[in-house]
Amino acid sequence: MVWRRTLTTLAVASSMGLLACAGLPQRSPDGGPAPLQPEAASGYTPKPGWAYPRxxxxxxxxxxxxxxxxxxxxGGTAIDAAVAVQMVLSLVEPQSSGIGGGAFLLYADGVQVxxxxxxxTAPAGVHERWFLRPDGQPLGFHDAAVGGRAVGVPGMVRMLELAHREHGRLPWGALLQPAIALAEQGFAIGPRLHQLLGQDRFLAQDPVARAYFYDPQGLPWPVGxxxxxxxxxxxxxxVAQHGAQALHEGxxxxxxxxxVQSHAHNPGTLSLADLAAYQPRKRQALCSNYTAQTRSYWLCGFPPPSAGGIAVGQILGILQHTAAATMPLQNGAxxxxxxxxxxxxxxxxxxDRALYVADxxxxxxxxxxxxxxxxxxxxxxxxxxxxxQPMKTAPAGQPASTSTARYAPMPEQAEYGTSHISIADAEGHTLAMTSSIEDQFGARQMVSTNHQRLGGFLLNNQLTDFSFTPTDINGQPIANRIEPGKRPRSSMAPTLVLDAQSGQVLASAGSPGGALIIHYTAKALHGMLQWGLSPQQAIDLPNFGTLGGPLLLETGRFDTxxxxxxQTHGSPxxxxxxxxxxxxLHRGQSNGQPVWQGGADPRREGIVLGN
Structure with a gap:
């Protein structure tokens, strides 16, 4: 069939055409180590920006x-397209997301978001001391993440099934056919996947993953x-024939x-009952009013258990009340x-994120x-x-009518992974979806139902998004502590921007990047709405952010x-x-006609296509 030939041809061409260069750990100006990033840098390939009318x-x-x-x-809907996209990502971008993980999806159908x-979700067999050593100290991140201990009950496929049932048009099984064809015929390994396989210290310890991702000498398969x-x-x-039930039962x-349960050194408790019981949730999108250049918008983000929607909205909203609201770019940055x-x-x-946000x-x-x-x-x-001058300590706030916080702030800890999808269909229905297996290659556990067949799918390590310490030193509980059936806090920030007057969707945005997702998304939104940049220009801006401590700046992107x-100002x-x-994706104009302007990050291998 035509689409099979097209996908196979594009697999080789896109993989071979990407620029790769090693992203080595760098020292910071104060001499301390740079913070760990969710996935290593693999090059910078300029993207042109795109525009499509339909x-x-x-x-x-x-x-x-x-x-x-x-x-x-x-003739499919945005939801139909999202299912097809995500199933292919499960195959070609296994380090970031997949059917063994989860996702948040925002969908605007012209009436509501x-x-x-x-x-x-956490399995029924976990307890509050799940990530503590016998001496009461928290486990090291990879001591917790690699193996079965941190595997949560996967939720992405059941969530997509629900969204498709309510908003899909094409048959469910048809949406999985591109991924099935590519899994059978194969795809050409690109520089990014090759580099990440070479850098990972844990994936090859799993025999199924080793046989699939590495050659007989234990080296990652080469580019191409x-x-x-x-x-x-x-x-x-x-899954195409029986839906999500095929993943959750049988x-x-x-x-x-x-x-999960048979891991030699780090087993988990995930059970058949946990898998069978999983249900996605429909929640109310968290929308806040935002004004930029005299135009009023609704910023719609994902509510808890994501911290992304609140944090992005808070950062942009606070900046509106400061002199920064009208500060222009300086030499393009x-x-x-x-x-x-x-x-x-x-x-x-x-x-606020550390104190309040949890399931x-x-x-x-x-x-x-x-x-x-x-x-x-x-x-x-x-x-x-x-x-x-910089604040010595940034305190949590206390919204009106809030009694004294009953929880202790969660200490900052590592947070990783993810992939983002933005789609607008011919009817103007629009979605933003961020999906994840958390750390690079998740728990480094590859599931296969038949070891005579090569490959399988990777499991998540999302439980490490819970606080490893359940209480502070005074015994006060942390909101995001692990509990059976609970969903860990996330920083995923799928975002839709609507015109406040008409309700029309104007933009869909989001990013991978662990906790830094929040800053990448806020940067791009501010760039488009306040600085008037195109999506590609906003994406191309230097990255910056914080994990609550010093300001993080993308290496080599800010002038001396x-x-x-x-430094003179005293900002660490x-x-x-x-x-x-x-x-x-952003609604714009081309030759006087409305179009969807699209942008993709030059730091990775994504693109935008349309009609």
Whole structure:
């Protein structure tokens, strides 16, 4: 069939055409180590930006984008395209997301914005000391992540099935055919996957993953090697025929449980009952008013258990109440003064994130509703804490009617992974979906139902997004502590921007990047809405952010004068590679006609296609 030949040809061409260069760990200006990044840098390939009049798909790999485009050309909806895109990503971008993980999806159908929660849940067998050593100290990150201990109940496929049932048009089984064909025929390994395989210290310890990703000498397959995954093809065929039930019950579920529970050194408790019981959640999107250049918008983000929607909304909302709101770019990049204001606003958002945000089925919202953290009066109050000098400590706020916090702040800890998809269909229905298996290659556990067949799929390590320490030193509980059935806090930030007057969707945005997702997304939104940049220009801006401490700056992207001014000002900062993977669609004009402008991150291999 035509689409099979097209996908196979594009697999080789796109993989061979990418620029690769090693992203080595770098020291910061103060001499300390740079913070760990979710996935290593693998080069910088300039992207042209795109424009399509009818529909568009932006995602992390050309083959996945091609699959989504084909569904839209066949008359499918944005949801149909998202299913096809994600199933292909499970094959071609296994380090970031897949059917063994979870996702958050925002969908605008012209009437409302709906939030579909496919976040993983903690198995029934966990307890609050799950990530503590016998001496009470927290495990090291990879001591917890590698193996079965951190595997949460996968939720992405059941969530997509629900969204498709409500908004899909094409048959479910047809949406999986591009991924099945590619799994059978193979795809050419690109520089990014090859480099990440070579850098990973844990993946080859799993015999199934080693046989699939590495040659007989234990070296990662070279760039251009055609990698086939017949086992994944079998699994996807079962899901195509029987839906998510095929993953959550029966032979595939049994293989998942066996993989988790039989790990030699770090087993988990995930059970058949956990898998069978999993249900996605429909939540109310978290939308806040935002004004830029005299135009009023609704910023719609994902609610808890994601911290992304709140933090992005808080940062941009706080900046509106400071001088930074009207500061222009300086030589094509944010100025030192603007970066100071951004850093302070972000630190305030981080303090609220650490104290309040967790699974809403377990933890009440401050002032009884999460929107209290985004109210204009609250953000104005927070903005008044920002002065000309850096705050010594950024305190958490207290929205009106909130009693003294019953929880302790969660200490900052490593957070990884993910992939982002933005899609607009021919009817104007638009989605933003961020999916993840958490760390690079997740738990490094590859599931196969038949070891005579090569390949399979990787499991997540999402439970490491819970606080490893359940209480502070005074015994006060941390909101994001691990509990049976609970969904871990996330920083995934799929975002839709709507015109406040008409309700029309104007943009879809999001990124991978662990906790730095929040900053990558906020940067791009500010760039488009306040600085008037195109999606590609906003993505191309230097990256910056914070994890609650010093300001992080993308290595080599800020001029000496900016760094010197920050140093003189007393703003602590570190330079580090910051491998975002932003994908954005934005309504614009071309030759006087409305179009979807698209942008893809030059730091990764994504593209935008449409019609």
């Amino acid at each position: 529909f568009a798909v932006a995602a992390a790999h050309p083959l996945a984008v091609q699959a989504g485009q084909q569904m839209l050309q066949a 709906q939030a579909y929660d496919g976040r993983e 090697h055609v990698l086939r995954n017949p086992e994944l093809a079998v699994v996807l065929r079962a 032979a595939i579920a049994q293989a998942i449980v066996a993989k 944010p100025s030192a003064q603007w970066l100071h204001h951004y850093h302070e606003a972000a630190r305030l958002a981080w303090a 809403p089925d377990f933890v009440p919202a401050p002032a009884s509703h999460w929107a209290s953290l985004l109210e204009p009066s609250y953000l104005a109050e927070r903005a008044r804490l920002i002065g000309p 004068s900016t760094l010197q001014e920050l 900062f570190k330079s580090t590679p910051m491998t975002s993977g932003l994908h954005i």
